Amino acid sequence: MLMMTTIMTKARTKISILDILEAIDKSFPFAHAADGDSVGLLVGDGKLQVTGILICLDPSLEAIVRAQELGANLIVSHHPIRFNSNGYFNTTCMANTYPERVLAAALSARIAVIAAHTNVDVAQVARCHWGDRLGLERVGPLSSITTEFGIPRQKDVLTDADPYGEVWSAACALSLDQLATRVAGQAGCSVKVYGDGQTMIKNIVTATGSGGGRIPEALMADADVIISGEFGYHAALAAVESGLCLIEMGHDVSELPLVQMIADAISLHSGIGEELLHREKRSELWRSISADTGSAQD
Numbered sequence: 166m167l168m169m170t171t172i173m174t175k176a177r178t179k180i181s182i183l184d185i186l187e188a189i190d191k192s193f194p195f196a197h198a199a200d201g202d203s204v205g206l207l208v209g210d211g212k213l214q215v216t217g218i219l220i221c222l223d224p225s226l227e228a229i230v231r232a233q234e235l236g237a238n239l240i241v242s243h244h245p246i247r248f249n250s251n252g253y254f255n256t257t258c259m260a261n262t263y264p265e266r267v268l269a270a271a272l273s274a275r276i277a278v279i280a281a282h283t284n285v286d287v288a289q290v291a292r293c294h295w296g297d298r299l300g301l302e303r304v305g306p307l308s309s310i311t312t313e314f315g316i317p318r319q320k321d322v323l324t325d326a327d328p329y330g331e332v333w334s335a336a337c338a339l340s341l342d343q344l345a346t347r348v349a350g351q352a353g354c355s356v357k358v359y360g361d362g363q364t365m366i367k368n369i370v371t372a373t374g375s376g377g378g379r380i381p382e383a384l385m386a387d388a389d390v391i392i393s394g395e396f397g398y399h400a401a402l403a404a405v406e407s408g409l410c411l412i413e414m415g416h417d418v419s420e421l422p423l424v425q426m427i428a429d430a431i432s433l434h435s436g437i438g439e440e441l442l443h444r445e446k447r448s449e450l451w452r453s454i455s456a457d458t459g460s461a462q463d
């Protein structure tokens with residue numbers, strides 16, 4: 166028994182970057198990613214043994230530095246490094262550009278980068294996160310829309326890989342402002358609301374990240390409101406003009422829970438020690454300043 170424990174412990178300490186890739190694939194199959202999305206092992210040698218993992222939302226220079234400080238040779242990020250496809254990769258002309266600087270820094274620090282992006286977005290656990298937290302009643306996946314002869318149609322047959330949002334119903338009568346207050350409470354930050362605050366809400370769509378692309382689908386689903394990370398002004402204007410309310414919590418805020426989900430998948434399927442898993446707890450890319458006080462707002 167003691168010998169078995171020793172062997173198992175030894176096996177767990179020899180985990181390769183490819184083992185981590187496989188572990189993520191078990192919970193969030195990379196085959197479910199959107200066409201053309203850069204997911205999987207983007208940078209590095211998959212055969213190397215993992216010394217530590219930083220799991221974060223964005224592959225940034227700060228993430229590379231943080232990984233180095235932690236002694237980690239692998240970054241698993243939700244958003245991919247989006248390579249430019251102009252055929253050039255040299256450190257003369259890309260000195261001040263993103264994401265090439267991140268790529269160069271990762272290579273020189275010998276840090277591998279895995280992206281788990283739309284393959285996580287479409288997973289049920291990700292789609293249902295905010296609706297469950299808000300205490301809504303689940304209706305089902307938001308149907309994707311195809312365009313045929315210029316006419317939008319909802320797909321008749323959905324696969325697990327199709328939807329990027331979820332449809333919900335309010336358990337009891339609820340106004341837009343009451344729902345927005347609930348979202349702000351769960352998100353732990355202020356939210357931006359589009360629409361009349363007294364609008365009564367029955368049908369709700371949730372989508373993490375960029376919700377602007379979900380507006381046509383939400384309208385076809387007869388939704389009263391979409392709760393998402395961000396929409397963009399013109400998409401929001403079109404939604405409001407079509408009678409659809411919006412609640413925007415911030416792209417990063419809406420997707421930070423996915424960092425924990427990716428960490429859970431790695432922990433569950435790879436057996437890597439918890440001491441080697443480092444999670445980004447919050448994004449510090451931006452901050453807001455109040456016009457009244459000039460003070461920073463959390």
Ligand SMILES: [Zn+2]
Nearest residue numbers: 374375416420
């Ligand atoms: Zn995103």
